[in-house]
Amino acid sequence: MAQPTYLNLATLARIRNLQLLAKTVVEGFIQGLHKSPFHGSSVEFSEHRPYAAGDEIKRIDWKLYAKVDRYYVKQYEAETNLVCNILLDASASMAYQSDPKGLSKLQYGSFLAACLAHFMIGQRDATGLTTFDSEIRSVIPPKLSPTHLRRILSELENTKPGSQTQVAGAMNKLADTMKRKGLVVLISDLIDDVDAIKSALRRFRFQGHDIIIFHVMDNAELTFPFDRMMQVQDLESGQQTLVAPQSMRETYMQQLKQFLHDVEKAAGDVKADYKLFDTNTPLEIALSEYMYKRSQLG
């Protein structure tokens, strides 16, 4: 089986140096580094793992010891203490890619989602993936097994840009299905009505979810480096307009600044963590910065 292209070992090595500390204590079952108010174990067998020092003796599978003459401990589904849902925007606007040699916003978001999933599952956090545009396109419920990671990565590989973005609508539908409290990671360019997004985020927050927003923008969207007359085509609607960059730049930058300000303010209002990523920013740096910040929040 071919190695998934999204997993970059160097990137993962950088991330492993940081410890993800959940901002709030969520319910769940997990052993290890995470603090948890819950005790006991899950009833749904997931897999065996080699016995390690510190494991309870009672959790050794004696039947398997009799067969292979080695100590294995049974692993159950409920052994996570964090349910993480990664929401990846796969709308047409995410296909924008100013540098042919670089990454599109969707590719960048997918990389980011893969890293997060790998990292979280490695931390024994149940991780799920949902892709959406104007509708919810695919839902992979949070699970902890390594095969689940491969399923997430496979889904990410197969995700193609879809139609128009309706972040708020899709999030509202997702909120209805996510019963357990956990972490919601939204990876999107957020090109939608900011008030509607804010309303949807508030709903997640009301349900007790912790929210992280990875706002992915192309470098060209942030700097508007164009200098020749061009016919700009909206990737979502297909609508075109003639643009004179020199005279338009000031207006564009003002409106962009206002948009970013509105988005950040909306995130602050719902106590969501907000991070703006530039597709030119090295992925590991972006993740490291966020993880560090997250850890500071404790």
Next chain:
Amino acid sequence: MISFHHPYLLLAIAAAVLPLLIYFFTRDRVLIVPFSTLRFFAGTSAKLVRRKKWLETLLLALRMLLIVLVAFAFARPFLQKKAAAGADGKTKLDDAVVLLVDISQSMSRPGAWKQAMDKAEAAIGSATVSLVAFDQSPQVVSTWADADTTRAKLRTLEPQATGTDLIAALRKADELLTDVAAENKRVVLVSDLQRVGLPPTAATFKLSAGVVLQIEPVTADAPSKVAIVEANLPQNVVADNNAQSITLRLANFTAEPLKDVTVDLALANQPVQTQTLTLPPNQKLTAAFRAVLKNSGDHAGTLTLKTPDGTSKVYLNPFVLPRIGVTILTNSEDVTRPGSSAFFLSKAIDPGDGSPFEVKVLNGSGPVDLKDTSVLIIADLANVSPSLKQQIADFHKSGGGVLLLPGTRTDPAKFTADFGSIAPAQLRRIIKASDTRKGGTKAIITKVELDHAILSVFQRPHSGDFSAVGFTQYWEVTDSQLSRVPLRLDDGRPFMLEKGAEKAGSVVLLVSPPDMTWNNLPQRAIYLPLLHQTLRYLAVRSETPTTYQIGEVLSIPPGHKLRDPAGQSHSGGSLIASQTGHYVLLSSDDKPVINYAVNTPLNESDAATIPVEELKAAVVHPQTNAASTGGNMVAAGAGARELWSLIIATALVLVVTELFVSNRVPRH
């Protein structure tokens, strides 16, 4: 109506599509750039794009118009309109052209006239022209007519046996142009440009400022080799024993010396003298003849020039007049006294054998013989006997002229008693300049009535300096109201008074006689001509010219007839001389009275020409731009240049506008 000097250059207007092509080939290719959203592009861009498109269209139009204008300018357009009357009554034209065509005799030389017609036709072009034919005087043939009419009039012209006066023609052209309101005024001169056509007055004439002179020189196919170009032909001479001088000026127009050129002089049908000459190349030679003319009356004759190429004749008629009898009456002691009035008078009136006067100086105390006297001069006569007084009165009544010269011996009361009835004024007293003037300065003549017949010869400039005469004393006169005063002194008192009477002679009074104790008149240059003219006037001597030129008027007195050289008789007051030869004035009984010799203007034979540039320098106003000497007058119109300049100026404005607009066009 717009016409073009170089219409083929209008093809360059097609180049106006170049900016269009360049625009379509180099305009910004608008790339279609996919972008995540249009939400940040508020409507300003569309507005800007609309403005850019508008400016680009304007810029394109400016550039195309610029090329059209430049092509238009290089085609050199000009406006040509029909004549129209303006509000000020002046004819209004864009280009006013006067065509001067030389019809003098010299234009009849072989090939010259056809060449002149061709050049004149070409010069007319399609312009509105005033046609003036000129020889010695200009004749307006048509004014501001269209080209066809002018051509038709031009064909009616033919050379005349007359002279040339270029200045008179140019003056007329200038007058015609003055009467029109036109931006561009032009005179086209078609002539052989004879140098003799520039009279002495040429130096004072200039065309008006702005009038351009275009000269179309004409040359004869076979110019004459030799000709009589000038002649000094005596007309009225006084009979005496001295030989009269008749001179000719012959010109050799070739580069080779001409030998065996003979000139024969014949007078009264008798050969007088023959001269054989060798004429140096390109030079003139004077031939002088002398003939003694003793008999009164006509001496009709010819001067015949004989060359290997042919002969030519000059007609002449020296008319011999009898002398004017002048009697000077003075005191016995002054008859021979040097310095007296009688002395200076006799010397001035009869300087030699050639004098037209015959003078007698008599003691005026008693009766005198006035039989052959035409003018009586009474010079400071102290005593006049009653018989002499009566004799003088009778002489005056019979038409004799009297010159009164009162002097020191003259008593005013006796003067009044003796000559009061005929004198122009009465004497009052002698005024001495030393008594009435500071520093004893002399009185001078300051007012000269040049219209008077005595003084008309002094009308020409530098022909008499009356102020050079200084008077130390002179008579004050009274009762001069009925007299004419041709000359006055600087204090306003008369110096010369003249009084005429019906059916009687004229009387002239000089208040200061030609005496060195009275004035220095006898030592001044004007003395002789003034005295001679006065005597001629008093003698009522009218000298009839006997030599004329073609075109001049010959008078025919009532009861007389004039027989032309062809033998045909004419009557009726006058006749315009149209043939060369001798016209004979016949009395009522067909007896010859006088011959009139008629010639063509001799200087018309002078083939010397004026260079075009010299003529222009002489007559064109310094403020007028230099004119072209050839080419169609329409094509050379100054108006075309101005229109060209206007278009170029407009193009420059467009260039500036284009630069301004192009800087305003958003680049991106």
